[in-house]
Amino acid sequence: MTGQVRTVDGRVAGRRGQATRQKLLDCLSEMLSSSPYRDVKVIDVARKAGTSPATFYQYFPDVEGAVLDIAEEMAKEGAGLTDLVAGRSWVGKAGWATSEELVDGFLDFWRRHDAILRVVDLGAAEGDKRFYKIRMRILNSVTNSLTDSVKELQAKGKVDKDISPAAMAGSLVAMLAAVASHQKGFTTWGVKQSELRPNLAQLVHLGITGKKPTK
Amino acid sequence: MTGQVRTVDGRVAGRRGQATRQKLLDCLSEMLSSSPYRDVKVIDVARKAGTSPATFYQYFPDVEGAVLDIAEEMAKEGAGLTDLVAGRSWVGKAGWATSEELVDGFLDFWRRHDAILRVVDLGAAEGDKRFYKIRMRILNSVTNSLTDSVKELQAKGKVDKDISPAAMAGSLVAMLAAVASHQKGFTTWGVKQSELRPNLAQLVHLGITGKKPTK
DNA sequence: TCGGTAAGCTGACGGCATGACAGGACAAGT
DNA sequence: ACTTGTCCTGTCATGCCGTCAGCTTACCGA
Incomplete structure (x- = not known):
């Protein structure tokens, strides 16, 4: 489906190459967790990966470009968040369980991708469509399912x-995203x-x- | 109370001086609204303000320092958000009005300070205590009032x-902050x-x- | 009116990151 | 060993960062 990985100048x-590319992404991820986004420099990432800045620019147009790639990867995993809602019951004790599991799953996902999600959030808030789309893809996997749930309950009166x-x-x-971050x-x-968790679950259920x- | 405004090297x-300082802050604010935080450069701010980079460094240690000053200013205004909750009723129609006004006031404040709040949010999420404190000061003005409201209602059973x-x-x-941004x-x-607004109000009331x- | 003093501003500079390129190192097949 | 295409890096021009010495401006007391 997605074409092969390509360098900036078009070579496959x-x-x-893919190994160093991945190493650069890993190091960038790590740097994002440990230092402010604004201060992450290409040269530092390259040094950390044991390579040169020029190599970095072979695979990514700039830091932002690399961040987008990481985010894209994460978004794929995020698609699985749908399962936290799709096909679940909102009635009685099962409904409470659904709430709790949704909250848990969400918080956990956010905690695991803490650093990158911060940057995606910022990019989206700044109006960058590429970041916005990624953020949407992740949140929509849950939002759409929830929207359907509400519609269904509405239909039943x-x-x-x-x-x-x-x-x-x-x-x-x-709310979940904000609390998580x-x-x-x-x-x-x-x-x-x-x-925090039960209160969030309560709010979701409400x-x-x-x-x-009913607990 | 607060000492006079001082330059980086200690002069009052x-x-x-205050005028140019303010002009720099204004220009920085404007740049934050129009370009990504990561790309805001001292030299651009200085140019926009019709002065030189060296002047900027006379008043602020770096871009972040200046942003903190802007945020501080905003936080003062944010303290007024308490009034959206303090002393209001949560019963009957008055309760619904309280909800609606809280949501409106909050969204409005956030819209007005859009750009700077993005950066404050990022800084706080990245663990910077200075940004975190500012964010807390703004949110606490509402959170504390709300906390009291809940306690009161709890006491009454x-x-x-x-x-x-x-x-x-x-x-x-x-949630309000996230939706707002x-x-x-x-x-x-x-x-x-x-x-969006009535639904938020509904959630707050719930x-x-x-x-x-009861509307 | 006239220095004197402190505030205010800037040109210039070393240092560092950026981003581009050309050429060398390396692996794989012949 | 030789060729070919991939992969990496040394190097360079450019531009921003952050600092300093020194110049200009405003204020004030004599």
Whole structure:
């Protein structure tokens, strides 16, 4: 489906080339976790990967370009987040379980891709369409499923008609993403991880079903 | 209370100095709105302000330092957000009004300070304590008020005991902040501003009181 | 009016990152 | 060993960073 990996000047990358390319991406990922995005320099990434800046520019137009590649990779994994919602029940105890698992899965995914998601978020907020699309692809995998859930409940008359499924789902997902990216902030503020999760689940359940969960 | 404005090398800034300093801040603000944070260069800010890079370094240690000053200024205004919650009722129609006004006020504040808040958010997410404190100061003005509201309702037995007021308030505020910073995203995704607001208000009301609002 | 003093600004400079290129090193097949 | 195409790096021009010495400007007391 996706064409082979190519260098900036159009050559196809062979086995060795792909290895160094990947190494550069790995080192970049690591740098993003340890230093501010604004201060990540090509030369540092190259040094860390045991190669030269010129090599970096053979595979990526610039730092941003490389970040996009990492993000793209992550987005593929993110597609699996749909499973946290699709085909699940929102009724009774099962509904509460769905809520909890959604929150857990989401927080976990965000924690694992912490650094790169920060940059994607920034790029999207700054209006960069490439970052925005990636962010959307990840969030949509959940948002769409949630939107469907709300519509379904509405059809059954279990949820008020004046709720906009898309807006509700979008808001909840945005909340999850926001809380996830400031998890450390919550803890240093005195809110424990263990009380955060059930509260988020409660909010999700309230938002989707309009009712308090039965635990 | 706060000492006079000082240059990096310790001189006190006079009338003229403060003017150029402010001009630099204004230009920086403008640049942040129009170009990616990563690409904002001292030389561009200086050029835009009709002065030289050296002048910039007289007033700020670096771009980040200047951004912090802008953020500090904004945080002062943000303190006023408390009024959106403090002393308001969460009962009946008044409760719904409180929800709506909170959402409106929040979204408006965020829209006005769009660019700078993006950077503050990034800095905070990256673990920079200075940015984190500023972000906290703004959000806390609302979060604390909301936390109190929840506690009060709990005391009256109107809200379940197993809710953590702080976690709930924090999550809701995080949601508001997240939705606010991706407002454009929602609209391009097909969710209208007009349906977003009431849905957010609904979620806030649900989260705080545990009940659907009476409109 | 006239220095004197401190504030305010800038030209210039070494240092470093960027991004492009050409040429050398290397692996694989003949 | 030779050829071929991939892969890496030394080098270079360019431009931004961050600092300093030194010049200009404003203010103030005598």
